[in-house]
Amino acid sequence: MNYKEHPTYKEHEKLGFPEISKNDQLRILTNFDYEQIMSKIPDWQSKQFPMGILREYFTVSKSELRKYIKSTHIVERDLSNYSSTYDGRWIRKDGELYEFFERERGVEFNNKKGLSLDQLIDELVEKYGVYCKL
Numbered sequence: 214m215n216y217k218e219h220p221t222y223k224e225h226e227k228l229g230f231p232e233i234s235k236n237d238q239l240r241i242l243t244n245f246d247y248e249q250i251m252s253k254i255p256d257w258q259s260k261q262f263p264m265g266i267l268r269e270y271f272t273v274s275k276s277e278l279r280k281y282i283k284s285t286h287i288v289e290r291d292l293s294n295y296s297s298t299y300d301g302r303w304i305r306k307d308g309e310l311y312e313f314f315e316r317e318r319g320v321e322f323n324n325k326k327g328l329s330l331d332q333l334i335d336e337l338v339e340k341y342g343v344y345c346k347l
Contacts, residue, residue, distance in 0.1 A: 216265030267344040
């Protein structure tokens with residue numbers, strides 16, 4: 214089913230996709246905390262949330278996301294949250310260089326090693342910014 218045909222999308226559409234501040238959009242994108250959007254409709258905890266809805270709420274660009282990541286402690290936060298066992302997107306540091314990778318069911322993939330800080334931020338922008346406007 215196309216996300217625009219989903220009943221949850223229709224409920225958000227009736228609300229007119231209320232505006233979310235740019236700062237909140239950037240925080241939501243980098244924290245994966247979608248509650249501020251999901252909770253706009255009644256009884257949201259019991260409903261499926263098609264991720265495509267996010268395209269209707271986010272107006273920030275990838276360049277704005279890049280500036281936000283550079284001006285906050287996202288890289289340090291992600292480094293300190295590193296887990297050698299949990300699935301997700303991870304960063305490791307080796308000297309002055311970084312490694313970005315993803316893990317699912319214990320299998321690492323999309324490994325990018327030897328990244329400078331700017332290259333790592335580029336990678337984070339691509340991963341976090343999937344719902345950004347171009």
